[in-house]
Amino acid sequence: MSDSATTRDTRRALPLPEVRVGTVVAPLVVGVASLGLWQVAVTGLEIDPYIVPAPSAxxxxxxxxxxxIVSGMVVTGRNALIGMLLGAVVGILGAVLASASKVADQMAVPVVAALSVVPIVALAPVLYTMFGAAVDTGRIIIAALAVCIPVYLNTLRGLRQVSSVHRELMAAYAATPTQVARTVTLPTATPYVFTGLRVASSLAVISALIAEYFGGPVGGLGKSITTAASSSNYALAWAYVVGSIVLGLSFYVATLLVELWASRHTPTS
Incomplete structure (x- = not known):
């Protein structure tokens, strides 16, 4: 029995109450307790709102x-989603090319290293100068760059995990490239691809938010946070931060659900 099948059988064998306590009840208890302590600390110590507002506020x-807040989530989420899709496509295609060509792999190393250390705070004003702050092009590019690197690296690692023995065996069977990809390459690389996508899903939202700080749509969450903070409405600024957290979690959960669906429909090697 494979490791994945063993894991599924183990999960099915767990009592339902134990699963609920471990995955739902315990985090809720910790969250409620943390909010309660936060409220008591702000109220009891009379902490000023500009330092940290109370959860009730x-x-x-x-x-x-x-x-x-919902409108801001839509604006920022749209930019993050488009950037994530573009970055994922570029990262996956680049990894496939690098795995197939040693020359392309060596040429991509300095480019990937340079892009991975480019600070968003420095890139955003440059892109706004090139494309204008009134359009979303710069913000989408920033989100795409943040997504491309982890997807590329994880996909490339997954493609390199394919054993040479398996490739030689498929060659001995005279398998076509499509058959090799379906039965060997995809099952091996898919978990790595989705690991990169899960990491990138949060980075896409963070990058879109930070990009909005330097000029963005009035309704975006990043711009709304800075506007509320500059007007000393710190509770409202934190409310927009909560909206940002919900947006980031939504991206992560959506990516995880797609991964679960793909794992069930990907043939095992």
């Missing part, structure tokens, strides 16, 4: 500005 702003 943040909740009030969440309710009052829920339409604006």
């Amino acid at each position: 943040i909740w009030d702003q969440l309710v009052a500005a829920r339409e604006s």
